[in-house]
Amino acid sequence: MRYVVYFIIILIFWLLITFSLSLSNIIVGAAVALLTTLLFGKYSLESNVKIIQPQRYFWFIVYLFIFLWEVIKANFDVAYRVIHPALPIKPGIVRVPLEIKSDIARTMLANSITMTPGTITMDIVGDEIFVHWIYVQSDNPEVYAEKVSGRFEKYIKKIFE
């Protein structure tokens, strides 16, 4: 069943990106989608029930706006550090505990962290995430856990878990 959902998503994506509804294009798209599904289908979502729950989409849209705001702030922050003559950076690698468990939620959290204020996800070991931070603001682990992942974790939990 999950393979079928995966197949349909890929086919829609193909049709959008080629932007034509001719028969030959649909056949080629179906072949490509089938091949991709056979090769990578086992990495897709664990359950299909989650796809049809509307509250997840609602939280996704809320999350999208919060995320966009954070991304814009992140960019001004990095841009400020680039332009400033003294180059005010204080980089370091910090360890942050993770609360969420499922793989796809962790992937989304890691991607969100990479895109926001001066942080890049380096690795996940067990239940901890390692983050390179351009300006380490304090030595207290709780403070920087809140700064790095706290804002997103509660929304991602609602969307994916």
Next chain:
Amino acid sequence: MISSIIITIGILFNLLGCLGLIRFPDVYNRLQSATKCVTLGTCSILLGVLIHYGFVEIGVKALLSIPLLFFSATVGAHALVKGSYKAGIKLGDKSVKDDYKEEVR
């Protein structure tokens, strides 16, 4: 008009990202500017294209490129950072903290 403004902002952010690539001291900080500023800059340019042309072929393609760019930039940055750490590239002189050291060894 709006599309021109958005595209200009995008180009400005791309410029700043490239400036950061030159100014920052080590590979990790350089990747920070390379992923953040350049991704937002390029996304703004694509969004400007969408607004300028509307939902026709080129606009939809530009819109679809945004998530593709987003995921490839983040995953690529992650792979590069981890790879350079494993390859033994040191953090810059200004670094204050390194929790990852005990984990790799």
